[in-house]
Amino acid sequence: MLVLAVALVYALPSVPTVRSTSLGALLPDDEINLGLDLKGGIYLTLGVDVETAVTNTLSQMGQDLRAEARDDEIIILRPRVSGTNQISFVLLKNEQQKQMDQLVEDRFSTLKIASRDPLEHGKVAYVLDLDPEYRTRLEKMTLDQAVKTIRNRIDQFGVAEPDIRTQTGNRIQVQLPGLEDPQRAVQIIGKTAHLEFKMVDEEADAARAVKGVVPPGSELSFLKRRNPDGSYSDQPMVLRQDVVLTGEYITDANTQFDSYGQPYVSLNFNNRGARIFERVTGENIKKRMAIVLDGNIYSAPVIQDKISGGRASISGQFTVEEAHDLAIVLRAGSLPAPVHVMEERSVGPSLGQQSIDKGVFSALFGGAIVLVFMIVYYGFAGVVADIALGFNIVLIMAGLAGFGATLTLPGIAGIILTLGMAVDANVLIFERIREELRRGLSARGAVREGFERATLTILDANVTTLIAAIILYQFGTGPIRGFAVTLTLGIVASMFTAIFVSRIMFDLWLAKRKPGAQLNI
Amino acid sequence: MGLQIIKPNTNFDFIGLRKIAFALSALVILVGLGSLLVKGGPKLGIDFAGGIIVQVKFEENVELQAVKDALDGQEFSGLVVQRFGDASDNEVLLRTAVGKFAPEEVRTRVGIGLDENLPGAGFTVQRLEMVGPKVGADLRGKALEALFYAVLLIAIYISGRFEKRWMTAAIMAGGLAGGMYVLQIMALPLSLLIVAAVFITTGLCWYLKLNYALGAVVALIHDVLITVGIFSLLDKEFDLTIVAALLTIVGYSLNDTIIVFDRIRENLRGKIAETLQGTINVSINQTLSRTLLTSGTTLIVVTSLFLFGGGVIHDFAFALLVGVIVGTYSSIYVASPILLGFKPQIEEEEDDDDQ
Numbered sequence: 057m058l059v060l061a062v063a064l065v066y067a068l069p070s071v072p073t074v075r076s077t078s079l080g081a082l083l084p085d086d087e088i089n090l091g092l093d094l095k096g097g098i099y100l101t102l103g104v105d106v107e108t109a110v111t112n113t114l115s116q117m118g119q120d121l122r123a124e125a126r127d128d129e130i131i132i133l134r135p136r137v138s139g140t141n142q143i144s145f146v147l148l149k150n151e152q153q154k155q156m157d158q159l160v161e162d163r164f165s166t167l168k169i170a171s172r173d174p175l176e177h178g179k180v181a182y183v184l185d186l187d188p189e190y191r192t193r194l195e196k197m198t199l200d201q202a203v204k205t206i207r208n209r210i211d212q213f214g215v216a217e218p219d220i221r222t223q224t225g226n227r228i229q230v231q232l233p234g235l236e237d238p239q240r241a242v243q244i245i246g247k248t249a250h251l252e253f254k255m256v257d258e259e260a261d262a263a264r265a266v267k268g269v270v271p272p273g274s275e276l277s278f279l280k281r282r283n284p285d286g287s288y289s290d291q292p293m294v295l296r297q298d299v300v301l302t303g304e305y306i307t308d309a310n311t312q313f314d315s316y317g318q319p320y321v322s323l324n325f326n327n328r329g330a331r332i333f334e335r336v337t338g339e340n341i342k343k344r345m346a347i348v349l350d351g352n353i354y355s356a357p358v359i360q361d362k363i364s365g366g367r368a369s370i371s372g373q374f375t376v377e378e379a380h381d382l383a384i385v386l387r388a389g390s391l392p393a394p395v396h397v398m399e400e401r402s403v404g405p406s407l408g409q410q411s412i413d414k415g416v417f418s419a420l421f422g423g424a425i426v427l428v429f430m431i432v433y434y435g436f437a438g439v440v441a442d443i444a445l446g447f448n449i450v451l452i453m454a455g456l457a458g459f460g461a462t463l464t465l466p467g468i469a470g471i472i473l474t475l476g477m478a479v480d481a482n483v484l485i486f487e488r489i490r491e492e493l494r495r496g497l498s499a500r501g502a503v504r505e506g507f508e509r510a511t512l513t514i515l516d517a518n519v520t521t522l523i524a525a526i527i528l529y530q531f532g533t534g535p536i537r538g539f540a541v542t543l544t545l546g547i548v549a550s551m552f553t554a555i556f557v558s559r560i561m562f563d564l565w566l567a568k569r570k571p572g573a574q575l576n577i
Numbered sequence: 578m579g580l581q582i583i584k585p586n587t588n589f590d591f592i593g594l595r596k597i598a599f600a601l602s603a604l605v606i607l608v609g610l611g612s613l614l615v616k617g618g619p620k621l622g623i624d625f626a627g628g629i630i631v632q633v634k635f636e637e638n639v640e641l642q643a644v645k646d647a648l649d650g651q652e653f654s655g656l657v658v659q660r661f662g663d664a665s666d667n668e669v670l671l672r673t674a675v676g677k678f679a680p681e682e683v684r685t686r687v688g689i690g691l692d693e694n695l696p697g698a699g700f701t702v703q704r705l706e707m708v709g710p711k712v713g714a715d716l717r718g719k720a721l722e723a724l725f726y727a728v729l730l731i732a733i734y735i736s737g738r739f740e741k742r743w744m745t746a747a748i749m750a751g752g753l754a755g756g757m758y759v760l761q762i763m764a765l766p767l768s769l770l771i772v773a774a775v776f777i778t779t780g781l782c783w784y785l786k787l788n789y790a791l792g793a794v795v796a797l798i799h800d801v802l803i804t805v806g807i808f809s810l811l812d813k814e815f816d817l818t819i820v821a822a823l824l825t826i827v828g829y830s831l832n833d834t835i836i837v838f839d840r841i842r843e844n845l846r847g848k849i850a851e852t853l854q855g856t857i858n859v860s861i862n863q864t865l866s867r868t869l870l871t872s873g874t875t876l877i878v879v880t881s882l883f884l885f886g887g888g889v890i891h892d893f894a895f896a897l898l899v900g901v902i903v904g905t906y907s908s909i910y911v912a913s914p915i916l917l918g919f920k921p922q923i924e925e926e927e928d929d930d931d932q
Contacts, residue, residue, distance in 0.1 A: 093889070101712060238705070239681045398709040400680045407632070407703040407889075414887035422881030426874045433870070466818055469890055472882050473825065473897065476875035477832075480867075483874075484836070487867045516738060517835045521828030523730050528824050531723035533716070536821045543825065 088456045091464035093535050094412055096405030097233035098241060102206075102395045104226045109198040109393035110191060111137050117164065118143045124163055130156055138183070141191065142170065147180040156182070166190040195226065201392040203228055208388035209244050227398065238402040240381065248350050248394045249385035251303030253336070256344035256356055260294035273297055277346070279353040282373040293353055295346050300336045305329025309386035311379045312369070319379035320371035323386065330366025338362035349382075415468035423475050430479060434486055436576035440561045441482035444553040448478045451549035452542060461545075464538030474546025480517075481554030485510040486577055499575040503562050511555055518547050581866070591861045591909055592854050592917060598910035602799060609806010619809055622816030623672070623706060625720070627713035629683050630706050631671040632888075633691070636699035638667050647694035651686040653677070662888025668703070680707035704889075720820040724801075725774050727827050728794065729753060732778050735831070736790040739838060746790075749781045788916055789842075793834045796912035800830045800903045807899050818893040826900030829875070833868060833908035840864050841916065857913050865909075872905040 092099050118135030121143070125132050130152050135145040147156050153172070160167055167184040175181050199222055206228065210218045219231040235241055257274040265276045275297050278290035308324040325333055337345070337359050346356040347370050354372040374382070427445065430438035452471055456463055489506030497505060522544060529540035565575075613619060623630055633644075645658045653673040661670040673683065684705055691700050708716070729750065736746035756777045760770055775798060782791035801823055808815065840860040850856040879901055883894035 103709075103711070239684055242679075242681045397680060397707065399712040400705065400707040402705045404701065404703045406701065407634075411887055411889060414885055415890070418881040418885035419878075421885060422878035425877050425881070429874065429877070465890055466821060466893065469882055469886065469893060472878050472886075473875070476878035477829070477871070479874045480832070480871040483867050483870045487864075487870075491863070513836055513839045516839060517832040519734060519738075520731050520831035520835060521825070523734060524727050524824045524828030527723050527727045527730070528821055531719045531726075532821065533817065536817050539818075539821050 088453065089460065089462040090408075090412075091462045091467070091535060091538055092231060092233055092401070092408075093403050093465045094408045094463065094468075095233055096235070096403050096408040097231065098235050098238045098400070098402040099534065100228075100230040100232075100242070100245065100397060101223070101399035102202075102228045102230065102246070103398045104199055104202045104228060104391075105394045105396070106195045106198045106226050107140060107393075110140065110186070110194055112393075113194060114141075114143055114186060117167065118145065121145070121160075121164065125156065125159060128155065128159060130159065132156070132182075133179075141186050143167065143184045143186075145182050146175065147182055148178075150174060150178045150180050153180055156180075160184065198392045199226055199228070202395060205389050205391050206230065206245055206395075209384055210241075212384045212388055213241065213244055215241070228395070234405060235402070240377070242397065242400070244381050244384060246395055246397060247385050247391075249303065249388075249390040250350055251306070251386060251390060252299045252348045253301040253333075254295040254297075254299055254346050254348055255336075255340060256346050257294040257296050258343060262292040262294055265294045266292050270294065277348065277351065277353050279346075279356060280372070293346065293356060295348070295353075300345070301325075301329060301332050303386060303390050305332070306386055306389075309383040311376070311383050314371070318371070319374050319376045320369050321374075321379050321383050321386065322367065322369045325366035325368070327366070330364070333366060333368065334362060334364045411465045412468075415465065415472070419468065419472045419475065422472060426475060426479060430482075434577055436565070437482075437486050437489075440558050441479060441486070443561065444482060444550075444558045445475065445478055447553045447557050448474070448546070448549045451552070452545045455545040455549070456541070459541075461541045462534075462538055463542070464535040466535045467538030467542040470539045470542030470546060474543065474550065477521075478546060478550035478553070481510075481514045481550050482558055484514055484517075485554060485558065489575070489577055493575065493577070499569075500566050502575065503566060507555070507559055507562075514551055514554065518551055521547055587862050587865065588858070589862060589865070590858060592858050592914055595910065595914040595917070598906075598914070602803075602907075602911060606799070606802050606806060609803060609809060612806060612809040616809060619805060619815050620812060621717075622814035622819075623708045623713070624816040625713050625717045627675050627708050627710040629673050629675055629678075629680055630704070631673075631683060631687055631702060632661060632704040633669050633671065633687065633700050634703050635667040635669070637697075639669070639695065639698050641669065643695060644669055644671075644691075648687065648690040651690045653683070653686070662891070666888065668888065675707060675709055680705060683707075716817060720817065721771050723820065723824060724827075725771055727824055728775065728778055728797070731797070731827065731831055732782065732787075732790045732794050735793050735835070736782070736785075736787040739789040739835075739842065745785050745787060749778075749785055749787065752781050753777050789838050792912040792915040793831055793838070795915055796834050796904075796907040797827050797830045799907050799911050800826055800900060803903045804896055804899045808896065813892055813895070816892075818890070819896050822893050822896035822900065825897060826904055829901060830904030830907060833872070833904055834912040836867065837861055837864050837908050837913055838916075841913065854917055857917060861909055861913060868905060868909070872901055875901050 114137040118137065122132055122135050122145070131148040133146040133148060135143055138144045147153065157169065160169060164184075166187045168187060170183045170185040171181075172183075173181045203220055203222055207218070207220050210220070210230075210232065215232045215235060217233055219229075221229050223229050230245065232238075232241060257271065260271050260274055261269075262276075265274075270276055271294070273296065274294050277293055277295050279293050281289050281291055283289055305325045305328060306323050307326045307329075310322050311319055312322045313319055340359050341361060342358060344356045344358050347354045347368075349370075354370050357371075370382070372378075423445075427442045430441045430445075432438070434441060449471070452474065455461070485506050488510045489502045492502035492505045493499070525540045525543040525547065529537055529544070532540055641658050641660060645656070648656060648658075648671070653671075654677045655672075655674045657672040659670045659672070661668040671687065678686065684702060687702065691698065733746045733750050736749065737743040753774065757770065757774060760773050779791060779794055779798075781787075782794060804823060804826060805815075808819070813819075837860060840863055841857055844850070844856045844860050844863075845853075850859050876898070879894055879897045882890065883898055886894050
């Protein structure tokens with residue numbers, strides 16, 4: 057009776073909620089989250105190259121160091137990034153050593169002087185270390201910035217319910233459900249979109265540069281041209297290394313069409329960017345300025361006049377889609393470091409639906425045979441087991457909805473597997489009751505003994521599967537976790553239904569039966 | 578009463594057949610291991626080995642060779658073309674090495690190749706998966722770790738629960754963890770670590786006379802080895818879902834074993850038979866009906882999944898199918914006879930531990 061009371065306490069509150077949520081789950085517009093393998097979509101693991109971000113920062117620091125030193129009339133030569141963590145440079149006059157040390161200490165607190173070696177002619181070679189704590193912070197900032205940028209881009213691209221999170225090892229996991237064009241999405245997400253404006257080195261000879269003769273302070277780059285047949289060709293061009301302006305000053309970017317109907321991207325700079333742009337264009341009239349995105353030159357127009365007002369445009373030979381996507385990435389900001397796709401899994405929506413259909417069919421088919429088999433084998437008790445099984449499924453569905461878990465294809469397999477295994481608890485009890493009946497116990501006595509003796513065995517036996525399921529959850533990725541979740545829910549539900557729900561039904565039968573009636577088991 | 582497949586007082590002499598059973602198990606395991614050796618280890622799917630797969634559905638039946646020829650000009654490295662799922666689905670699975678092309682580049686090239694050379698076939702790319710070498714190595718590590726922890730935790734649970742010797746179980750866990758730590762310092766490859774872990778676990782069970790745990794662990798290793806061997810023989814690939822299936826088999830196999838053990842323990846207390854052999858035999862016979870019924874219903878649903886679940890889940894269902902059959906067999910013919918090998922200790926310990 058105590059068990060019955062406990063069961064009722066457990067069962068009554070859960071029944072209405074169970075009913076409402078799980079019926080909802082069976083209807084369209086359900087509450088159970090479907091995994092990407094069922095509803096289609098794309099899963100990406102992106103590796104963020106934080107090393108590059110650190111190197112970039114160090115390189116920037118080296119430039120700043122030189123500029124600050126120059127302001128104090130200290131001359132330093134060749135600030136360079138060495139190794140992954142150091143800046144080295146040469147101080148021209150050793151009598152300025154004290155001043156230099158002071159400057160580093162006062163204005164570059166994240167750098168520590170590692171060594172100071174005297175060279176000939178009174179020069180001093182400096183090596184500075186990046187503070188490891190700052191480095192860690194820098195890496196974290198890079199990762200956060202990358203996540204933010206990717207989120208921005210995805211939002212602009214328009215995907216419902218994207219899931220973006222950082223993982224250990226400088227990785228970002230991106231899940232985009234129900235995507236039609238994964239190819240384009242990956243391109244938009246993965247583009248570093250590092251935009252730079254550089255002046256073309258008009259004195260240099262591109263042909264010679266291709267052979268390796270590049271004037272100091274300049275670099276060889278390529279202008280991508282689209283040929284009429286759709287393929288691309290590269291035109292070599294020599295650029296000054298100094299970056300005159302970067303994409304970080306961009307406030308807005310849009311696709312526009314010129315008078316020939318060709319798409320181009322128009323840019324708006326913020327005040328500071330506009331001022332720089334105005335100055336640079338004013339100083340370089342009749343010269344060419346190259347617009348470089350991720351190392352490729354998009355266009356190199358000749359500056360006709362000073363441009364004020366902070367507007368610029370990138371005209372390449374874009375398709376409308378390319379111009380549109382470029383505007384998105386420029387608007388959303390550039391990634392602080394290059395990212396590369398380490399893992400990609402994309403499932404088309406039709407395959408997802410097919411998986412659901414097949415999963416549901418095999419569940420119905422297998423389930424039906426089990427249900428019929430139980431009734432044939434155990435009679436009345438079989439009906440009890442079948443009802444418990446029904447309850448079981450309802451509980452799993454409710455559990456999935458209640459915990460906000462995700463149903464995946466292996467998850468469906470987990471439910472199907474539980475259909476077979478859930479019967480086990482009931483079988484254990486029934487076999488025990490049969491044994492007790494054979495030993496001559498009354499129906500009531502046999503039921504009581506059967507449940508009592510089988511309960512411990514049921515717990516014991518299920519704990520091991522639970523252990524396996526929990527380990528799977530711990531170590532598994534997406535779809536496997538779905539399996540672990542349904543398996544766990546299934547085991548817990550089957551223990552509950554066998555021990556409590558079946559018990560209630562037997563007790564009801566015992567209470568209502570005619571005196572001397574046989575237990576049909 | 579309803580139907581009875583196994584009559585109440587059956588008395589099959591399972592234990593008497595143990596030598597034949599051992600020989601049979603050993604044979605199957607050896608054949609499986611031999612196949613693994615010949616093939617240079619298990620055949621790893623892209624989850625573990627890295628690679629790119631593209632599942633393509635055609636509107637009409639196409640020859641594999643035609644697909645292969647159509648993609649010939651696309652410079653894929655190590656392209657493998659297989660049929661996927663049911664023949665009526667008209668689906669093929671393309672597999673290529675990672676590194677040469679980005680996954681989306683692969684998608685584009687597949688599209689170009691098929692468009693040009695099989696214009697009438699009407700294809701859709703159903704699924705594209707790319708696992709880079711680094712992620713593959715991570716997943717491999719995770720999978721092995723998961724198997725290792727499963728064996729460890731289960732051994733501890735059974736020792737503690739069955740023999741009420743949580744202390745001994747804890748010592749065993751400590752010993753294993755210590756051993757693993759030492760081995761890890763020696764920087765052995767993970768696969769060797771797992772083998773070592775299994776040996777340490779069984780060795781400790783044996784040394785500490787944790788007989789139930791030993792029987793259970795040997796049985797589950799037996800089940801996993803046979804399943805892995807059969808996979809190797811049939812040239813099937815291991816991926817994450819297969820590891821999930823293996824762990825489920827571990828859980829299921831133990832479930833069966835524990836129920837038989839439970840009955841053996843109960844009958845040992847009740848002094849139901851003269852000899853240990855007799856007690857074990859009676860226990861197996863008493864639980865036989867339940868064992869077959871549960872395995873039966875589980876087999877029904879797993880078979881249904883195997884037949885109708887679709888290509889993506891096919892190998893997973895197959896692993897479960899093998900595992901359920903082998904798991905049932907092993908709890909009768911492998912786990913229980915091992916108890917017999919340690920006859921004197923069992924009875925002493927039952928007396929000691931039941932305080």
